[in-house]
Amino acid sequence: MTLTTGSRTRRRLLLASDRTDRSSDLWAILQCAADVDTTLTSGIPDRPDGRFSGIVVDINLRSPESVLQVRSKLCAEVYRSMPRLFVLADALHHESMQAWALGATDTISRPLDAQVVLQRVRAAFPDDNDSGAAANANVLNRGIAAAHAVLVKIFENLPAGVPLSFSDVMEAEQEILMAIKLSSLRDWLATVGRHHTHTYRHCLFVTGFAAAFAQQLGMREEDQRRLARAALLHDVGKAFIPVAILDKPGKLDNEEKNEIRRHARLGYEALLRQGGFPSEMLDVVLHHHEMLDGSGYPDGLRGDQISDIVRLTTIVDIHAALVEKRAYRLPFTHAKSFATMEEMGGKIDQHLLQAFRPVALGC
Template identity: 40%
Template sequence: MRVCYLTDEPSKIPAIRAMLEPHHLVVPRLLGDKASFGSDGVLMVDADLRVMARVEQIKVTLSELRAVTEKLFVVQKHLHHMVAQAYALGATSIVRSNREIGPKLAQIEAAAKASAAPEANSGTARPEIVDCARAFATMFSAINHDQSIDLSDAERATARVIAGIERDGLGAWLDDVRRYHEGTFQHCMLVTGIAVGFAIEIGFTDFDIKRLGMAATLHDIGKARIPLSILDKPGRLDPKENEIMRQHPAIGHELLKALPDISQEILDGVRHHHEYLDGTGYPDGLSAGKISDLVRLLTISDIFAALIESRPYRPPMPRQDAYKILSDMDGKLETPLVKAFRNVALVA
């Protein structure tokens, strides 16, 4: 397979060639070079995204390579905060170390061969997932740069989720998201997909599907202000870290409340998606009478998504096991809604 390797350091090229050749054809190019890559193969970007001049050079190269569907970015673990920048630039996949490059290319190559075979389904990330991840990255990046988010990004992401689920079903959406994304973006896309699937299952109008979908898309926007050492910790949070993490609903509400076109219902979902009917949730300890129907639906979707996520340190929980946990949360979640969620959890 042809690997178009774009880098900012000439010294990286020999190591990449030694690692990938002769199985792959490595075509190197330094940022700023005028030589053309061509339009086939995989584009692999390995550059310091902290330097804005290099980011601008990458944008120029990407504008010349719109026909390349697979864009693999190398974001080393110590630069994890640049993942959002990579997705904003158009990454379809991220690797965190050179050791991950070979297996990821093998996955891409196998998917390409499968998609070329008769009656085979493509194994590459669908456009809806790529566009949705890019929208999340743009919103998180804006917050990290102390800028207001553009609600049109959330609307675009929500519309892409709805379109994908209406065409291919919730199960395909969940599988694809878990295959191609991880961490906070994976969780956000899972929650939005599950919430949209839930709304469709119980017969919501198009307007209400979009309304719940928008609340789900924005529900964890406050995590953009939570330290990555906490967000991506591979294990249980300690009490101090958990206290910081529990601030994200209030942070999200604060970030969004001044936007001119934001609805109170969406703000309610962002602030209160961790509230429980028995008053033991956070941040406001609301009890049943003060928790809206939208929040009740969103909370169920959020918990289920967290349980079935794919994480580096554990596999996804089987959907039937995740649904049993929801069913055992009587008193915290609305039982009729949990029962209505059964087909979404086990069948969709």
């Protein structure tokens, strides 16, 4: 919902807080970009009646009472499609997890940086003056939809014997690269995180990180395409792993881990039989779990036996896995994930990892 004053259109936001005095600094910042109605969480209207373009939630996410009040309101059908920006008191896992569980569109953290807040507000709640932002959002959605369509062909059609072609992947790659270029990796991850789960989410995360990494490295457009398409297909072998194992809500036992490890070779063999896929893509599918010290699988490759495109994919694959929500652990922050990979030492290419730093820490 936007308000029109003369020829100017302005967004209108609802700021919900469990302590309005604590939210006064946020209210002052939001006023620079929107007309803001403030309410206690207990007073969130049952029916917003199209008055607001979005809701900003500033509560103690460790308070069961505040969380329950917000959940009871925002789970209603009238709020389901409304974008929602949550304010975190800190960057701890619990706060972030609770916000996403409440359907966060995006999050910001205290201490508040006015410029960052306004940037995120304009991205989350575009108004009629933000035609560029709206257009970029459409590009983002098209990119994710194109990638998702490939994943449907992989995980639903391939096991049923419906072939996957290289052209299927090529049709998606340009949409993916354009989405990352014109929106942002943060927007890609936030949108994927809201609408996709489990294996689909992981593949889309890896694809987003790979596209952003390729652009950060200044790769030629064709090389960007090569990395994006390889990332999109890297886990194709999981189409042949039982869903009960892929979606198990807990840690895998040793037998299940061995079954999961089969996905690299299963995917490679499926694409090889299909034919038409470049050798470097087959290399990524088969070897993205190899480690430079020889401790990876399935072939125990080491050092120069591992190609550059595999090394790149391995880095984004590991980072994506660490920052994702999993049933058996909280997600790592991007900073913690990056530090964890630094501690892996000679297992992964540390020079490439440092080149990945701006991508990983810029989310």
